[in-house]
Amino acid sequence: MKAVCTFNPPDEIKNDIQQSFPDTVFTFIKKRHFKTSDIKDAEILITFGEDLKNEDIDSAKDLKWIMVTSAGLEKMPWKAIKKRGIMITNARGIHKIPMAEFTFGYILQHEKQFRTIWEQQKKSEWNTHLPLQEVHGKTLMVAGAGAIGQEIARLAKAFGMHTLGMNSNGRETANFDEMYTAETMNEGLKKTDYLVSILPSTAQTTHFYKMEHFEAMKKTAVFINIGRGDAVEEKVLQTALDNGEIAHVFLDVFQEEPLPASHPFWKIENLTITPHISSHSQNYLPRAFEIFKHNLHTYSNKEGQFKNVVDQEKGY
Amino acid sequence: MKAVCTFNPPDEIKNDIQQSFPDTVFTFIKKRHFKTSDIKDAEILITFGEDLKNEDIDSAKDLKWIMVTSAGLEKMPWKAIKKRGIMITNARGIHKIPMAEFTFGYILQHEKQFRTIWEQQKKSEWNTHLPLQEVHGKTLMVAGAGAIGQEIARLAKAFGMHTLGMNSNGRETANFDEMYTAETMNEGLKKTDYLVSILPSTAQTTHFYKMEHFEAMKKTAVFINIGRGDAVEEKVLQTALDNGEIAHVFLDVFQEEPLPASHPFWKIENLTITPHISSHSQNYLPRAFEIFKHNLHTYSNKEGQFKNVVDQEKGY
Structure with missing residues (x-):
């Protein structure tokens, strides 16, 4: 199973997640802007949800789940997502x-x-x-x-x-x-x-x-x-x-x-x-990845409940 | 009964206290520094406790009770106070x-x-x-x-x-x-x-x-x-x-x-x-005078308990 993260979290988080899920191949994109080809093999995508485009979704044929590590979903490419019925979870609650x-x-x-x-x-x-x-x-x-x-x-x-x-x-x-x-x-x-x-x-x-x-x-x-x-x-x-x-x-x-x-x-x-930083915190990513880890257990083992699944009609 | 306040609180407080105790004659000193003669007739003194001197106490022959509308008592003229056994109450708790x-x-x-x-x-x-x-x-x-x-x-x-x-x-x-x-x-x-x-x-x-x-x-x-x-x-x-x-x-x-x-x-x-203002508040004097009013009821009616009586040995 391939999971692609469109950003580069601290090593501590990367090591923890890789060790927790040895059967999943994680790729962390280090450059500032990813390309469509960078994510085309992903089954799972981890993203801040700000720069995803409809063509990215269309080209990622195996994509089943997107974890958005923020709460706002205004910029998500809903057209391509809804067409395929891709599950979206987000990081609401950690703000x-x-x-x-x-x-x-x-x-x-x-x-x-x-x-x-x-x-x-x-x-x-x-x-x-x-x-x-x-x-x-x-x-x-x-x-x-x-x-x-x-x-x-x-x-x-x-x-x-x-x-x-x-x-x-x-x-x-x-x-x-x-x-x-x-x-x-x-x-x-x-x-x-x-x-x-x-x-x-x-x-x-x-x-x-x-x-x-x-x-x-x-x-x-x-x-x-x-x-x-x-x-x-x-x-x-x-x-x-x-x-x-x-x-x-x-x-x-x-x-x-x-x-x-x-x-x-x-x-x-x-x-x-203040420059849109009210939610900034050293605890932000660790908390977001805790939600992701919970959901990846659910996804891998096909048991339990997903956290923070987005209702795509309501948009939150 | 004469009560002298060595400072000039807002009219709202002055009116309230005078109406609450019609039998007590209140004098509020409006100038910045009071003189010994200003307080010599006081049975009750209300003060911030920062500029009282031993000679002030000695000259106020009827003085029985000093209400200090602050918490710190370092500058009080303890020698003259202890000699006469004058009761001190303060505003501790309102800070x-x-x-x-x-x-x-x-x-x-x-x-x-x-x-x-x-x-x-x-x-x-x-x-x-x-x-x-x-x-x-x-x-x-x-x-x-x-x-x-x-x-x-x-x-x-x-x-x-x-x-x-x-x-x-x-x-x-x-x-x-x-x-x-x-x-x-x-x-x-x-x-x-x-x-x-x-x-x-x-x-x-x-x-x-x-x-x-x-x-x-x-x-x-x-x-x-x-x-x-x-x-x-x-x-x-x-x-x-x-x-x-x-x-x-x-x-x-x-x-x-x-x-x-x-x-x-x-x-x-x-x-x-910051310039020694952590306790400053628009609620400060109203709260201090609530304690004073409680104690003046006790003092006048000789019943009930005084609040915030200072232990003169401990100094607080």
Whole structure:
């Protein structure tokens, strides 16, 4: 059985996987961009899922299973995959810990004014007159209350926050004090201090946030987007900040990535930019390959349950 | 009954306290430095406890109770207080929420490389090659495992950390996985990623940390001091950093405060300075006055228990 990985993980991972499955021939592609011919013999493909094309799938005649070591599947060549009924599994669930930590990094840097303090240090300036506030007692709404959202809400409860969640039907969800839908969320936004968007990129979520959402929020509120950049039009966000509808925006995702150097967002005082790294972690690949190993056992032995099989109609 | 407050809290607090105790005459001193004569008629004194002198106490013949709206009592005029047996209450316990939050602000800023990311934003630079790590799975030791330390450990457990505590006798303490004493702590330091010092300033804790402590720690470890600056000699800390014994230091407290503009600490790349503000919070005074109100009920009605009475022998 041949498995091809379109990237080159650390030796530790490669050795572990080869030793765990001695009957499988693994090929790890070391160059930056693989060619169609590199993967044509693969029965199993391991990929970040960002550069696969329909012709790659068509030429890989034995391909039965693709493990995507990320969560977003927007760039997958669905046409060729669906035609052949190839199984897709992904790495969903492994983002929740780093992304929840990153979110609280944002929140604490805001409440504790770390950027201002850092600028003071550079000027050797001791200034204690900073209006520091607490996370404790504040209200957080998560739009997209799935696994990542629930982990953010779990930490929020530990910090003594009030947690609001928004999902498609307002069903009760672990770690959330109150649930809303897209139709009712403006009620919740009135009392929200932090709105965290984890909406994926789908037809329903493109340009989801409108001026009315930001107008509903407190003037002191903060908008955090660690989901997908197209959930909000850039000009809407810019207007919300210009009009003082909210106090600060933290963005890890953008309509165009990398964000061009000429983009006006870089220079907005109350907009903090991070380069789509909220899920980055030294534990990322080890966790993704743990899921792969579980599934390869299932695949090889034809027993047990696969983890994280993607519903190709829903797209997640 | 006369109560004098040596500072001027917000109107909301003043109105609340006056309305809650109509039989008590409150005076709030608005100028920056009060005079001995300003407090001479006080039966009750409310103060931050930093500028009281023995002669102030001696001249206030009716003084029976001093409410100190902070936790540190190093600067109190103990000689005059003990001579008269004046009751001291303080605001201990109200620091734990903001200080624990501040500690995790430090930790997350370190793991998520926020300083580097801010510098990138200023240069409109999109660089994703940052070795972000997770708090999850790391080990944190708190030296001084009291109320504040336990709150830090509680949050640490929520973040999935392993928690070590150090106190005078190694007794089991809530939220800590393992306990150490000053004698045994080097064993724990070997596996520590974050050492958080909340040691108060006492004869036992002056220059408590020695080179051996930093040498015992991992090269990647971080030292955080939010307790008192004299817990570690500056030259020891500087040498530990120079020798690469630890990777980063976060200091909120210093031997001399404000830290002089000429001090070399300001310019050390892997030393982050905050100006003794870890306990600052918009909730600080409201919480301190809640304790005062409870105690004034007890004092006025001669029933119930006082909160936070200071043991004048122990000094806390």
